[in-house]
Amino acid sequence: MSTAETVLVEKRAAAERLAVAGAANARLDWAEAKMRAVEERAKTLRAALAEFDEQIAATERALADATTQRDREQVADAIEAMAAAIEQAAPGFGSGAAALVEAVTKSAASVPEATSFSASVDAVRREVLAAADLICWQLRSAAVRTRAGNANVALPAPAEPAQPPSPGIERQLIYTLNPLLWREGGEVRRVPAFAMVGLPRMLLPVALRYQHVDYLNARRVQTLMHVHGSSSGFNGEIPQDAPQLVDLDALAAEEDDSARADVA
Structure with missing residues (x-):
């Protein structure tokens, strides 16, 4: 030229x-x-x-697109491998915890401390297996988004319960479908909808019965986490007079009164 x-x-x-x-x-x-x-x-x-x-x-x-996509594929493969490893390890944890529970339940002796230990181990087993199902679903969703290039590679930090737990209360990690309130030792707990919270086990049956909460491994909970994110997004105090708040203590009391009336 x-x-x-x-x-x-x-x-x-x-x-x-x-x-x-x-x-x-x-x-x-x-x-x-x-x-x-x-x-x-x-x-x-x-x-x-x-x-x-x-x-x-x-x-x-x-070349730049191919290099970026190659990097995405490598990261997505690593994420999927992590999910597969968790799935493979979860049954071993479940069987080990089940063996601990059976060591107590199949024994001819009955010791309160051992029975309490067995119940705690069984509760932890259920919660860990549910959490394993949830994290595997989240990991695979992250892998799909990573391959498509429409999501950050880093996963969001694990969500913390919307309210700090009080000591001495047996809890179940659960996902809220509506804003809830209950009372613990004179203190009122309020949590938003679409959040992971540690709900007292004594309130769990009534909350599940009225479909105000659901387990973490429930299919609709996974969809809701995909829509709203895995964190609660709760950054402030819920007003005490908020009309959408569901009083779990009141629901439980109504059921108790109704049961007593039926017996009478």
Whole structure:
């Protein structure tokens, strides 16, 4: 291209000199023909060069996209491998915990401390297996989003219960479907909808019965977490007079009164 531009400048200068010197028409025609030929050559080279530049740019973009997608695939494969490893390890944990429970339940002796230990182990087993199902679903969802390139690679931090637990109360990690309140030792607990909370086990049956909560491994809970995120998004105090709050203590009391009335 550089050579063609140099030759074109020379041909133009030569044609200009002939024209200024009053050369014959034949010589001028010849000079113009030479100049036009070089001009066409330079024009062709410019178009080819522009095409090559566009091809190089397109190839570089394709290379960058392919490199990014390769990195995404590697990260997604690692996430899916983690989910598979958790799934493979979960049954071993479940069987080990079940063996501990059976060591107490199948014994002829009955010791309160051992019975309490067995109940605690069984509760932990159920909660861990439910949490394993949930994290595997979250990991696979993250892998799909990572492959598609529409999500950050890093997973969100595990959600914390919306309310700090009080000591000495047996709890179940659960997912709320409505805003809830209950009382613990003179203190009123309020939690928002679509949050993971540690609900006292004594209130769990009534909350499940009225479908105000559900287990973490429930299919609809997984969908709701996908829509609302795995964290509660609870950053402030729920007003005491909020009309949507469901009083679990009141529900439990109503059921007790109704049961006593039926017995009477």
